[in-house]
Amino acid sequence: MAGNERRRLARTYKAALVKGLAVALSLTVEKLSKSFGARKVIRDLSFTINAPGSLGITGRNGSGKTTLMKILSQLVPPTGGRVAIRDGDAEVASADCFNYLKMISPEMALYEMLTGYENLKFLSTLAGVRLDRAKQDELLERVGLIGRGDDLVAAYSSGMKQRLKYAVALLAKPAILLLDEPTSNLDDAGKAVVREIIVRQKSEGMLIIATNEAEDLKQVEHVIRLDN
Amino acid sequence: MSSGWTTKALAVLAKDIRTELRTRYSLNALFMFAFTTLVVVSFSLGQLSLGVQVLSALYWIIIFFASMSALSGVFVKEEDAKTAQTLRLFARPSVIYAGKLIYNMLLLTILCVLLTPLYVVFMNVTVPDWPLFLVVTLLGIIGLSGATTIIGAIVAKANVRGALFAVLSFPVLLPLLVAAIGGTNAALVGAGWAGAENHVKLLVAYAVIMITSSTVLFDFVWNG
Numbered sequence: 001m002a003g004n005e006r007r008r009l010a011r012t013y014k015a016a017l018v019k020g021l022a023v024a025l026s027l028t029v030e031k032l033s034k035s036f037g038a039r040k041v042i043r044d045l046s047f048t049i050n051a052p053g054s055l056g057i058t059g060r061n062g063s064g065k066t067t068l069m070k071i072l073s074q075l076v077p078p079t080g081g082r083v084a085i086r087d088g089d090a091e092v093a094s095a096d097c098f099n100y101l102k103m104i105s106p107e108m109a110l111y112e113m114l115t116g117y118e119n120l121k122f123l124s125t126l127a128g129v130r131l132d133r134a135k136q137d138e139l140l141e142r143v144g145l146i147g148r149g150d151d152l153v154a155a156y157s158s159g160m161k162q163r164l165k166y167a168v169a170l171l172a173k174p175a176i177l178l179l180d181e182p183t184s185n186l187d188d189a190g191k192a193v194v195r196e197i198i199v200r201q202k203s204e205g206m207l208i209i210a211t212n213e214a215e216d217l218k219q220v221e222h223v224i225r226l227d228n
Numbered sequence: 229m230s231s232g233w234t235t236k237a238l239a240v241l242a243k244d245i246r247t248e249l250r251t252r253y254s255l256n257a258l259f260m261f262a263f264t265t266l267v268v269v270s271f272s273l274g275q276l277s278l279g280v281q282v283l284s285a286l287y288w289i290i291i292f293f294a295s296m297s298a299l300s301g302v303f304v305k306e307e308d309a310k311t312a313q314t315l316r317l318f319a320r321p322s323v324i325y326a327g328k329l330i331y332n333m334l335l336l337t338i339l340c341v342l343l344t345p346l347y348v349v350f351m352n353v354t355v356p357d358w359p360l361f362l363v364v365t366l367l368g369i370i371g372l373s374g375a376t377t378i379i380g381a382i383v384a385k386a387n388v389r390g391a392l393f394a395v396l397s398f399p400v401l402l403p404l405l406v407a408a409i410g411g412t413n414a415a416l417v418g419a420g421w422a423g424a425e426n427h428v429k430l431l432v433a434y435a436v437i438m439i440t441s442s443t444v445l446f447d448f449v450w451n452g
């Protein structure tokens with residue numbers, strides 16, 4: 001598929017989301033496996049999820065939840081099998097997947113030597129989203145960081161950094177949102193913000209959560225338990 | 229190449245400049261190395277005067293080692309701070325590469341702007357052909373930035389970085405250094421454009437090949 005066509009499809013999907021139209025977007029995992037040396041973390045995993053929809057991934061520590069999330073977001077290549085995103089009849093090329101999905105995880109970091117506003121501005125530019133100061137304030141208010149936008153992220157607590165990541169996820173309005181341990185480091189107010197994002201995302205797009213929190217798993221329609 | 233692509237690459241550049249101005253990590257390393265080397269060599273020589281060929285080599289040796297001390301930082305600090313993952317989720321590899329390449333070029337340009345007058349004064353150098361000297365320096369900066377940006381991305385992925393950047397860079401940069409030293413030598417002896425023609429051609433070819441191949445290979449390095 002040509003680059004222009006791919007961009008047109010991504011725009012069509014975003015426009016349809018805004019209008020509340022159902023577009024056939026799906027994520028398919030086929031016979032996925034991942035090994036680290038001789039140790040096989042994921043073997044022969046297959047599933048399909050359609051938008052709008054949600055999926056929870058759970059399992060004990062070391063069962064491969066974060067690894068699976070990284071594979072789904074194209075950050076780590078699988079040892080075997082494949083992940084495919086289909087937009088209508090067309091399969092999205094792996095180089096363009098970042099247009100469709102965003103992941104928020106404890107391992108992802110924002111720029112400590114930039115302020116909250118500067119982080120939002122920089123990442124919104126990369127995401128191709130226009131974000132004026134009023135919209136930035138609106139985002140910061142939603143995640144409970146209003147009044148702290150001019151502070152360097154280095155001065156934020158771990159919970160505040162986590163909240164800023166959710167502001168970043170909100171600005172990008174991804175069709176597919178992956179959340180790894182979404183409520184870790186967050187207080188009750190922070191968890192409420194995340195759950196609001198979860199409710200909105202699973203009705204408007206696709207949501208995949210990796211967690212062992214029972215409360216978070218109650219929010220999703222399907223659950224996969226990884227047990228090697 | 230769309231205007232959106234350019235805007236994103238410039239956003240990466242602006243972000244790096246802003247963080248650099250707040251931390252001064254690379255600027256301090258570059259200038260301290262270049263300045264101390266120049267002063268130490270100058271004082272060690274005393275009244276002894278060096279030949280033009282040695283002076284040309286010394287100029288590029290200072291630039292080479294100063295760049296080894298700082299230019300890998302553009303990717304190393306992204307990996308160390310775990311912001312590389314964020315960049316991978318938000319932008320195409322070519323956007324990241326372009327932003328980082330321009331940033332490294334800018335750093336080297338600032339280094340050369342500050343180093344050159346000091347070099348002329350401390351080493352008592354007479355430059356009869358300034359335009360040629362500046363063109364050779366500029367082409368050297370472009371080639372050096374092209375090579376060190378992609379090597380910096382490779383090194384950032386390694387567990388043991390240490391001297392790896394210099395070890396990998398040296399053989400790759402050898403043709404560039406030979407041509408840059410030759411070109412600078414031609415400018416210092418006043419050999420004119422005819423005397424530096426081959427060196428200038430090699431510098432142009434090196435920069436074009438290095439930046440083109442790096443643009444193609446960067447996807448594999450960045451996502452590998």
